[in-house]
Amino acid sequence: MTQHADVVVVGGGQAGLAAGYHLRRQGLDFMILDADTAPGGAWQHMWESLHLFSPAEHSSLPGRLMPAQPGETYPDAGHVVDYLTDYEKRYGLPVQHGTRVGAVRRDAGGLLVEADTGIWLAKAVISATGTWSRPFLPAVPGRSVFTGRQLHTVNYCSPADFAGQRVVVVGGGNSGAQIAADLALDGNAHVTWVTQRPPRFLPDDIDGRALFDVAAARRRALDAGRTDTGGLASLGDIVAVPPVRAARDAGLLTAKPMFSRLTASGVRWDDGSRAGADAIVWCTGFRPALSHLAPLNLRGPRGHIPTDGTRALGEARLHLLGYGDWTGPASATLIGVGRPARDAAREIAQLS
Ligand code: FAD
DSSP states (O other): OEEEEEEEEEOOSHHHHHHHHHHHHTTOOEEEEESSSSSSGGGGGSOTTOBOSSOGGGSOBTTBOOOOBTTBSSOBHHHHHHHHHHHHHHTTOOEEETOOEEEEEEETTEEEEEETTEEEEEEEEEEOOOSTTSBOOOOOTTTTTOOSEEEEGGGOOOGGGGTTOEEEEEOSSHHHHHHHHHHHHHOSSEEEEEESSOOOBOOTTOOHHHHHHHHHHHHHHHHTTOOOOOGGGGTOSBOOOHHHHHHHHTTOOOEEEOOSEEOSSEEEOTTSOEEEOSEEEEOOOBOOOOGGGGGGOOOOGGGOOOEETTEETTEEEEEEOSSSGGGSTTTTSTTTSHHHHHHHHHHHHHOO
């Protein structure tokens, strides 16, 4: 039996919850379908030592400040899960956990949302599926030849899994720097950190608060037709969160350039030098999880769906929320997703 709603939100992480908050304020009838069996989105799967790069009061969804975590300036991932769990409950958001959406299709009456628990017909859909379920691994020669363990950021848990091992951490972004620091500070693994270009640490006094300000200023400049300031990339790539700073200052975070290939027992550089490895941790980023939207045929360059704000250019009843700056400045952050969620809900309320 097909169920009906004004709006179906696909994904119940922070972006889906922010959407729910604003859909409720618009008086719309909606359902949030979420593949995870528990609240918290990707935060429930992150590695043990991960902390936010902004203080709690700068990491809040609309309507409710994230409380401080006792003893921590930068809350850990467990604290974010608790906050999102409470947020879902406090606002009575209708989230159906353990429900995966396989496809969204056009139908005479609206958009048909095919989930593994049933079918929904909606006047509009907000896709908020994040990127965590689509880890990206680069095509590096020899990847199938290496006989050790290969894992991605999404599989990394703690240094205890690598005690006594030689580990190569690949990636010059925040995940790469934090995981390399986590392993190096623990001191029980031999770590080689590899980055495509020399690592660029942001100044120590810049954390997520400043990053959000830069993203917002960039958006204002672009909207006003002024020159692109380059956004966050103009400042650096790596937030010097306390463990990264500690490892860097102890001389434990010096990066080698990217190797040219994997061998059976490790990695090899162009100049013929080698490093043996028991494990490679690929901290090489993510792609948006959009396969459920394939039937709508909307994919543009780089696997993104072209949008105006959050609205898909090729399908006015579809909005995309979270994912990255392409769906709104800082929309893939806790503090940044509120505004695009509000705009999406307003636009949907105006659909007739
Ligand atoms: P997710 O949290 O991934 O939630 C998506 C939800 O959609 C999941 O629950 C998933 O089960 C569900 N889903 C996926 N596919 C389907 C489907 N087909 N059907 C139904 N449900 C589906 N941001 C900050 O503000 N501060 C930080 O300090 C910070 N640190 C970060 C550190 C790391 C390592 C990473 C990767 C990101 C960080 N971010 C940070 C960015 C961002 O806040 C998180 O990535 C956040 O999880 C994004 O939320 P989301 O709701 O868009 O996606």
